[in-house]
Amino acid sequence: MNRICLPSICSFVLSAVLIILFYSCQSRDSLPHPDPENGGLSLPGGFGALVVIDSIGKGRHIAVNENGDIYVKLRYAKGMGSNVALRDTTWDGKADIIRYFGDYEDEGSLANGMRIHDGYLYYSSARVVYRNKLTPGQLIPDSPMEVVLTDDHEHGIHWHITKPVSFDQEGNLYVPFGSPSNACQDLENKPGGIPGSQGLDPCPELIEHGGVWKFPKDKMGMTQKDGELFATGIRSVVAMDYNPVDNHIYVVMHGRDNLHLLYPETFSPWESAVLPSEEFIKVSQGADYGWPYCYYDQIKKKKVLAPEYGGDGEMVGRCAGMDDPVMGLPGHWAPNDLLFYTGDQFPERYKNGAFIAFHGSTNRSPYQQSGYFVAFIPFHNGQAAGDWEVFANGFAGKELIVNTNDAAFRPMGLAQGPDGSLYVSDSRVGKIWRILFTGEKASFGKGELEKMEAQKLVANIRNPHPEEDNLDKGQLPEGKKVYNTYCSPCHQRDGNGATGRIPGLRQTDWVTGSKKRLIQLVLEGLEGEIEVNGEWYDNVMPAHQFLSDDQVSEVLTFIRQNFDNKASAVSKEDVANIRAEISN
Incomplete structure (x- = not known):
């Protein structure tokens, strides 16, 4: 029985292999079909x-x-x-x-x-x-x-x-x-x-x-x-x-x-x-x-x-x-x-x-x-x-x-x-x-x-119009205005930061914890590795000593009370006291 079936099995396997090889070679020589809607991309005709x-x-x-x-x-x-x-x-x-x-x-x-x-x-x-x-x-x-x-x-x-x-x-x-x-x-x-x-x-x-x-x-x-x-x-x-x-x-x-x-x-x-x-x-x-x-x-x-x-x-x-x-x-x-x-x-x-x-x-x-x-x-x-x-x-x-x-x-x-x-x-x-x-x-x-x-x-490519595309046009509270000018270029307007580069500001002890540390961070800047909500960052935050005590107070209060944060306000006196300590 083995002598009769073995050649048949071999012939069947060989034929299948040849068919697969032929199909593969044919497929390799042709381009695959694009996805519907081109995977979301706009492309030339x-x-x-x-x-x-x-x-x-x-x-x-x-x-x-x-x-x-x-x-x-x-x-x-x-x-x-x-x-x-x-x-x-x-x-x-x-x-x-x-x-x-x-x-x-x-x-x-x-x-x-x-x-x-x-x-x-x-x-x-x-x-x-x-x-x-x-x-x-x-x-x-x-x-x-x-x-x-x-x-x-x-x-x-x-x-x-x-x-x-x-x-x-x-x-x-x-x-x-x-x-x-x-x-x-x-x-x-x-x-x-x-x-x-x-x-x-x-x-x-x-x-x-x-x-x-x-x-x-x-x-x-x-x-x-x-x-x-x-x-x-x-x-x-x-x-x-x-x-x-x-x-x-x-x-x-x-x-x-x-x-x-x-x-x-x-x-x-x-x-x-x-x-x-x-x-x-x-x-x-x-x-x-x-x-x-x-x-x-x-x-x-x-x-x-x-x-x-x-x-x-x-x-x-x-x-x-x-x-x-x-x-x-x-x-x-x-x-x-x-x-x-x-x-x-x-x-x-x-x-x-x-x-x-x-x-x-x-x-x-x-x-x-x-x-x-x-x-x-x-x-x-x-x-x-x-x-x-x-x-x-x-x-x-x-x-x-x-x-x-x-x-x-x-x-x-x-x-x-x-x-x-x-x-x-x-x-x-x-x-x-x-x-x-x-x-x-x-x-x-x-x-x-x-x-x-x-x-x-389109919006993600064209040059923005200086007035019409300004997302801050109109009146803003001082804290948000300072944030949008000096903080959002890195931490983003939604406070979520930029993945892998800039930490977010939501529900982190860096924001809602010690006022003194937060004020020092703004006035003196920060360099080196830090951990924020389980993720490590190593970048440079510039010193913002040029901001007035009022501006630092307003922007830190804004950050501590927005982006899902519910922390107490930072007063102008808080900032003035820490600035004096740094100066001494």
């Missing part, structure tokens, strides 16, 4: 999107392997793993295998960096760049985790020490080292700076920070001294990529904050909301892009002198000798990833152009928050060939975003798949979209772009 995964944890940067496997850098979650790998085995575009790995120490919630280069998966904590050798066909690397680079400086998490990585055509490694301040203020003695404070000149931060460093190919165990300062005057970088057309590294810099807070007589709240530019920079060796002495004004289309160095928003001065960016983009949009598109799936106008993921602002109060979309800048022969465009919007789930946490999702990382699809990661819950082109490439043109031009007028 002919494009569609599908949701690869709904939630994997707070995702940061993303990379896609040549076989379609997806790797995502996560905010550190002890015991779970700081990376996640995804695989689609049915070729419907949806991840059906999810594996967490890499339980390494990761200081800070904003660590970024995920890239596949020369067969290795590179990823970063706040201070360390790691890599693992990838095995073809194997989802999770089982090779030893190698330490490529360690940031051995003594500084807190409030420094912009995120470590995105990029490589040139020779395999050299590029890593930015960010700076903590708006414009090189004396943070050691004056946390966060105070209104009217001057910048240090020359700026000592520029010795080891505020620039991009170049490191040799394939060298392990490096520190900053193993590299060379490639370009300076760059405050903080999360978005970074190599352009193979002109063999240059490009970055999109996070510009400085708090123009009105620190210089209220020079800059209006509106100017502070829309300025200065997030600078799109072609990084050339030996170049100086001006920070901290200068900033780029995208409205005036020129570099001007920072107020910490005598500027008034018009004066150019020493900035005339600084290198300009490729383009200035609106302020506080938080450019968190950059990708030069080299695929063939999209229409020709996207070839070699730049996609930028704008994570979205936190500090545009008293105006609506802005950003939260993916932009595109066309390039031709290695040069920007047009203004920025809206490529994908709708991540936030709403157009009017008053508080950062109002956004349902925030675009964070970008990656190109082997078939030319564009992947976008979200930092709120780890949602991932895959954007596809399913239209006719030959006929793609102005008509397909018209609806995206209209997206420039």
